Amino acid sequence: MGTMNVEKIRNYLPHRYPFLLVDRVLEYEVGKSLTAIKNVTVNEPWVNGHFPHQPIMPGVLIIEALAQATGLLGFRTMGEEPQNDTLYLLVAVDKARFKQAVVPGDQLVMKVELVKRKGIMWVFNAEARVDGKLAVSAELMCAAKKETVA
Template sequence: MGMMNVNDIKNYLPHRYPFLLVDRVLEFEAGKYLKAIKNVTTNEPFFNGHFPNQPIMPGVLIIEAMAQATGLLGFRTMGEEPQRDTLYLLVAVDKARFKQAVVPGDQLEMHVELIKRKGIMWVFNAEARVDGKLAVSAELMCAAKKEDVV
């Protein structure tokens, strides 16, 4: 069990503004689960076009935020910070369900649970909640693989 602030998170994820979508890890247990938050603010760049008069966080970005949380759990499970040549890629999204809109001012609490790991493939159950109410759920498959870095 442990916490991670945004500076710790940046050691594990290559994402940066405006695409770093995890603000803090509240707790995790390597090989089991991770809980993290994303504070949704009106200053997010995607709200300019989605939608100007009724801003809603795009569902695909909620899925991405959950995928970033799985990356953190994956790297913490492996017990190492990622190397420059390691990419952690979202390769499948199954059983995605969108239950409620996420809007500015919401705090997205993500809970990801490792279901299985085989070689470079990882499978997770993921949920995102706002005020305890389910907003999005999905099964995410990710792969950690070495890439040629220029």
Template sequence: RVLEIEVGKSIVALKNISYNEPQFTGHFPEQPIMPGVLIIEAMAQATGILAFKSEVGKPIEGQIYMLVGVDKVRFKRMVEPGDQLRIKAEVTAVKRGIWKFKCSAAVDEKIVTTAELMCTQKAAD
């Protein structure tokens, strides 16, 4: 869920982590933990929303925003079922159709993950 958006600049989004999500059956049955790659995916989805809203206001039919790069990822704390993940992304550059973002995810105002993400618009196959 998008909480705040400043077109061309930043987005704040929320992801409620539910016990019912399928990844928790295997990651890990005795102590369910949100896989880091899914935290990055949540960040990527937020950046895609921000990029679309910034360029044309809504998704263009036949076009998607694709994650094309992830740098400087740090996982600082575990994310567990019942947590509320607050995702922030700020645009740091837009060059030749590549959007770059500085991202963070927090639970209870404590940073759990930081990363720099890149995405671009492509025709859907």
């Protein structure tokens, strides 16, 4: 079991503002699961346009936040910090369900569980909750591979 603050997270994910969507890892168990949070604020870049008088976090950004959480679990499971030549890509989203809106002021609690790993492919069950209520669930498939230089 372990935790990660945002500085440690930045060692594992290449994302930076405004696209780093994991603020803290509350706990993880290598090869099993990870729980992280995203604090949704009124200062998010999407607030002015989605929607101007009633901001709702776009579902695609919630899926991206969950995918970033899978990346953290994947790299911790591989036992290494990613190198510049390692790409961790979201390759499929299945069974996505959006149950409730996520708005500024919410804290998104994301849990990802490793279902299986075969070669470079990883499959995860993922869910995001607000105040204990399910907001989004999905099955995510990701791939970790070395980038080839042409």
